[in-house]
Amino acid sequence: EFFQQFLAAVNQQAKNSKELEPWCHQFDVSTMPDQPNSVLLYETYDDRTAFFEKHRTTSHFEVFIQTIADWVASKEVGVWDIQ
Secondary structure, eight states: OOOOHHHHHHHHHHHHHHHHTTEEEEEEEEEEEEEOOOEEEEEEEEHHHHHIIIIISHHHHHHHHHHHHTTOOOOOOOOOOOO
């Protein structure tokens, strides 16, 4: 029901993260043609601290989370390390 609003909000979040967070190097927003209401966010940061303690405590992240709170049915966060 709120998919287009969600996409607008998440794309703004990606823009904010890339422009306002020097520790954020990549923030891609992807959708799957066969799962039109699913979104994958692929983000890269300096390290785990940059993601968990810096990115997730910014004011724009807080606004984003509050904005989308009622629009997300489920969310899964996976953390991968570069070897």
